[in-house]
Structures are given as C-alpha cells and as structure tokens.
Amino acid sequence: MAKSAYIHIPFCSHKCDFCDFAAFAGLDDLSQEYCDIVIREIHERLSAEPNHEPLETVFFGGGTPGYIDPDLLGNILEALRSATGIVPDAEITMETTPQTVSEEKAALWLRHGINRISIGVESVSDLELKAMGRDHTREQAFRGLSAAAFGGFDNLALDLMYGLPEQTLESWSRTLDELLALSPKHVSAYGLTIAQNSPLLLRYPKDSDSYPDEESFEQMYYMLVEKCARAGLLQYEIANFAVPGYESRHNMTYWKNQEYLAFGVSAHRYYKGRRSSNFRSLKRYMRDYLGLETVEEIDAETALKEAIFLGLRLRKGIDLEELNRKFGLDLAESRASKIEELSELGLLEKDGSALRLTQKGVLISNSVLSELI
Numbered sequence: 420m421a422k423s424a425y426i427h428i429p430f431c432s433h434k435c436d437f438c439d440f441a442a443f444a445g446l447d448d449l450s451q452e453y454c455d456i457v458i459r460e461i462h463e464r465l466s467a468e469p470n471h472e473p474l475e476t477v478f479f480g481g482g483t484p485g486y487i488d489p490d491l492l493g494n495i496l497e498a499l500r501s502a503t504g505i506v507p508d509a510e511i512t513m514e515t516t517p518q519t520v521s522e523e524k525a526a527l528w529l530r531h532g533i534n535r536i537s538i539g540v541e542s543v544s545d546l547e548l549k550a551m552g553r554d555h556t557r558e559q560a561f562r563g564l565s566a567a568a569f570g571g572f573d574n575l576a577l578d579l580m581y582g583l584p585e586q587t588l589e590s591w592s593r594t595l596d597e598l599l600a601l602s603p604k605h606v607s608a609y610g611l612t613i614a615q616n617s618p619l620l621l622r623y624p625k626d627s628d629s630y631p632d633e634e635s636f637e638q639m640y641y642m643l644v645e646k647c648a649r650a651g652l653l654q655y656e657i658a659n660f661a662v663p664g665y666e667s668r669h670n671m672t673y674w675k676n677q678e679y680l681a682f683g684v685s686a687h688r689y690y691k692g693r694r695s696s697n698f699r700s701l702k703r704y705m706r707d708y709l710g711l712e713t714v715e716e717i718d719a720e721t722a723l724k725e726a727i728f729l730g731l732r733l734r735k736g737i738d739l740e741e742l743n744r745k746f747g748l749d750l751a752e753s754r755a756s757k758i759e760e761l762s763e764l765g766l767l768e769k770d771g772s773a774l775r776l777t778q779k780g781v782l783i784s785n786s787v788l789s790e791l792i
C-alpha cells in the first residue's frame with residue numbers, strides 16, 4: 420500500500436532555458452481551476468480505495484508550487500486528509516524558487532502543514548544564474564533563504580547544480596561555502612543535463628568551452644562531497660546529502676522502490692505493481708484528469724532490475740541477502756565475474772552482504788549500472 424503522494428504543480432513565473440519539466444509560465448490564471456481538478460482526481464482515484472492507509476509523506480513538486488496561492492496547496496492537503504488521512508508526523512515538502520519566498524508566505528505554508536521546503540537556488544553566481552536563464556539573482560536567493568528561516572522553516576533543503584555554463588571550480592566552491600554556512604538540513608546537487616532542443620543550447624552549444632571540462636566536473640563532484648561532509652551533511656544518495664535524520668523520507672520511497680501515489684499533470688505513480696503517468700499536456704490533463712499517458716506493468720524481472728538500479732543510488736548500496744530473499748536471485752553468484760571486473764576497476768565495492776558504488780563509480784553510475792544489470 421502506498422504511503423507517499425506526489426502532487427505536480429506546473430506553474431512557474433518564468434520558463435528556465437534548460438528546463439524539460441511540465442512547467443509553464445504565464446498560465447497563473449489557471450492555478451485555482453487546476454488545483455480544483457487535482458482535488459477531483461484525488462477523490463475519484465481514491466474513492467475506490469476505502470481502506471487506504473494514511474500518508475506518511477507528501478511532496479509538492481513542479482513547476483514552482485510556492486509560486487501559487489498557499490491556500491490552494493492547503494486545499495489539496497485537506498483533500499488528501501479526507502481521502503486517505505495523513506499521519507501527524509508526516510513529511511510534507513514543497514519545492515519552490517527563492518524569489519517566491521516571503522516570511523508571510525512561509526507562515527502560511529507552515530499553517531497548512533507543509534513542514535519541509537526545498538528551494539531551487541542552483542547557484543549564487545549572478546553570471547551563472549543568468550547563463551541558465553533563471554529569473555532570480557544572488558541577492559534574491561539569500562533573501563528567500565532568510566525569509567524561509569525567519570518565517571519558521573527549520574527543515575530547509577537546497578537544490579544546487581554544477582557543470583553550468585560560466586561555472587568554474589572557484590565559483591562552485593564559493594557557492595557551496597556561502598550556502599553551507601547557512602546550515603541547511605539537506606542539499607541535492609545534480610550535474611547539469613540539457614534536454615535536446617533546449618534554448619540553453621542556442622546560447623551555449625554543448626561543445627562550447629563555457630562549460631567546465633570533464634576533469635573540472637569531476638573535481639566539482641568531489642568538492643561537493645567533501646564540503647558537505649565538513650558541514651555535517653552526509654551523502655546518503657548519489658546526489659543527496661543530509662544532516663543525519665533529515666534524509667528526504669519521500670525520495671527514499673523512490674530509491675527503495677516502494678509504491679507511491681501521484682496526482683496532477685504529467686505526474687508519475689507506482690501503484691499496485693504498475694507504473695503510470697498522467698497526460699503531459701496541461702490542456703489534455705485538465706479535460707481528462709483520469710486519463711493516462713503511459714502505463715507499464717512491472718513484472719518480476721523489471722522489479723528486480725529497478726531494485727538494483729535504484730538501490731545502488733543509495734550510498735549504503737543494496738543488501739544482496741535481502742535481494743535474494745525478495746527476488747530469489749543470488750546476484751553475487753549470477754553476476755560474480757561482472758562484479759569482480761567492476762570492483763577491479765574501482766567502480767563497485769562489496770562489503771559483507773552490501774554491494775555499493777565507489778565514489779569513482781558514482782561519477783559514471785549510469786554506465787556501471789547498465790553493465791551490472
């Protein structure tokens with residue numbers, strides 16, 4: 420039974436040049452109608468589940484959920500409370516951009532039950548923010564962070580990016596130092612990936628020397644791990660760091676390959692052995708909120724592959740004995756020569772019944788994982 424729910428709020432003040440999410444600028448007028456439809460979706464999908472267990476995590480992602488009226492998010496939470504219940508100590512996260520945060524709004528979010536805020540700062544260099552087509556500045560980033568803290572948010576998570584155009588090792592080091600000095604509880608930091616046809620490529624083609632080279636990119640990753648560790652944030656997943664006890668409970672659902680509900684345009688769920696997603700077109704979703712864009716039945720073989728793929732994203736890796744108990748597969752035996760080969764290359768390490776990526780393996784995790792699987 421799913422104990423987590425993801426809600427997609429697609430509205431943004433501006434569409435960033437690299438963004439490939441279902442996120443739309445200039446459609447704010449639709450936010451009330453959209454949230455009413457999400458509420459209908461919640462009730463209709465869950466009315467068939469009278470004995471659903473209360474939710475332990477809720478995640479408002481987007482888009483920029485913090486951009487819309489906080490009461491609309493409150494209404495969605497009310498709908499979830501009445502449809503499934505939400506446990507009293509649930510983790511309720513909302514993603515937002517720094518310029519949407521004010522002390523007043525922070526107080527409203529808290530009043531509605533949102534207790535974790537994840538702010539997409541990305542960088543504190545104006546040059547890099549501009550290069551990425553973000554519509555906030557360094558000054559707005561710091562103002563937003565302090566408003567969140569003064570508004571009462573203790574559980575503050577930061578989203579950062581590296582490998583950006585115009586970014587250097589020095590500027591990345593400054594971004595990390597200045598932000599870690601604010602004592603966030605959680606940091607997610609992803610290397611930039613650029614979708615095909617992204618407007619960013621018109622200004623900064625992939626082969627442009629404005630991007631950090633491969634060696635600098637690697638150094639940026641190692642710098643991230645080291646500075647976060649010094650600031651007391653331990654790496655628990657390839658791209659995620661937390662003060663112990665503040666790991667994202669919601670995202671752990673994904674990495675542990677547990678089921679979760681999802682509502683809203685383009686939202687992806689994993690429920691009753693099936694992965695499915697809602698329509699990606701906003702117009703289509705708002706017309707047919709129960710319609711599905713994709714459906715995939717997860718058979719035993721896929722479930723096993725996913726458990727390995729997702730589990731190895733966690734720094735503690737996968738427990739081979741548990742995998743064997745759950746799927747009847749002795750990976751240590753069936754993939755013995757591949758595990759040995761990847762270990763000799765310094766990409767994987769086996770420690771008792773745990774199998775995990777090394778730091779070198781993390782850097783090329785996708786190829787290591789596809790080799791192994």
Ligand code: SF4
Nearest residue numbers: 431434435438442482
């Ligand atoms: S704020 Fe986030 S979701 Fe919105 S356009 Fe920019 S990157 Fe995409």
